[in-house]
Amino acid sequence: MAQLTQLRLLDLRGCRELKIIPPNVLSGLSKLEELYMSRSFVEWEKGGVVENERKNASLDELNNLPCLTTLYVHILDVQMIPKHRFVETLDRFRIFVGNYGGYNCCHNYESPKALKLMLYANIDLDNGMKMLLIKTEDLCLEGLEGVKNVLMELNNGKDLPNLKRLHVRNGRHVQYIKTNKIGFSELCFIKLENLPQLVSFCSSDERCSTKPLLLFNKQTCHWVTNLRSLIIKGCGKLEHLLSPSLARSL
Structure with a gap:
């Protein structure tokens, strides 16, 4: 997926068995406009983890998607929410926080x-x-x-x-x-x-x-x-x- 640098829409809805998204894959999709992850990936890496020790995607990576206008995502722990620069560009969202x-x-x-x-x-x-x-x-x-x-x-x-x-x-x-x-x-x-x-x-x-x-x-x-x-x-x-x-x- 890291090679799909021109990707504008990524739909992972319903992929309940998805447990791993390697670090920096999402942040590399710099042209991404729509990201759908409801009923899917929830294993977000907590903020503050040293870069070379990270094993999974971090919510902070969404701050590197300047074109993102649509986001469907489930976040288990409110403490994991980053400083939300990306919310400024969102026109459509379904964001659920909590278990x-x-x-x-x-x-x-x-x-x-x-x-x-x-x-x-x-x-x-x-x-x-x-x-x-x-x-x-x-x-x-x-x-x-x-x-x-x-x-x-x-x-x-x-x-x-x-x-x-x-x-x-x-x-x-x-x-x-x-x-x-x-x-x-x-x-x-x-x-x-x-x-x-x-x-x-x-x-x-x-x-x-x-x-x-x-x-x-x-x-x-x-x-x-x-x-x-x-x-x-x-x-x-x-x-x-x-x-x-x-x-x-x-």
Whole structure:
């Protein structure tokens, strides 16, 4: 494969027995535009390994593919993610981070820009991953160990203007999904699953104790009417979903 220096598309989807890609093979495909590796190679070499001791491909090699616009890849360990210079050029991606086994939490990929993160440790995402979040249309988050306000802590409270589908599951500390300052203009699908401490979708700067805390407050009414699907499971602390006026507007 190292001799295919003019290659523009490489499709390795479904090659579950692929365990070895020699070092520097991928980085040598400098004209590569599309790389498909879902349900395939996951044995990425960890960063920091001395070059002559490397036995497998490294994610850092993707930073040497200036033409890369499409990437489908599964990364087992979030700690292995390199500084993501390559995300700047991505137009289409399905990037899954975490050891999901046979479980796939995002069943129907209606979007060409999907990101799935399983975070069972308190991890600070680098600027490349935060850039990817801003591009993402289909976002699935699982675990989120220690996270109480999901998008505030993961993306420093920045808007996700392209987000259309959001699935958050198995976050035992999660209380809120966003702040009132984080805007969604395209969101049409929400699934909240196994979030036992969730009390509201949005955290508020001020809490009035005389009023019930709603899943969607009045600051969300300009976009929540765009929802086509809302699924809630295992969120035992939620007391009220919508105000009567907002419910009538749906």
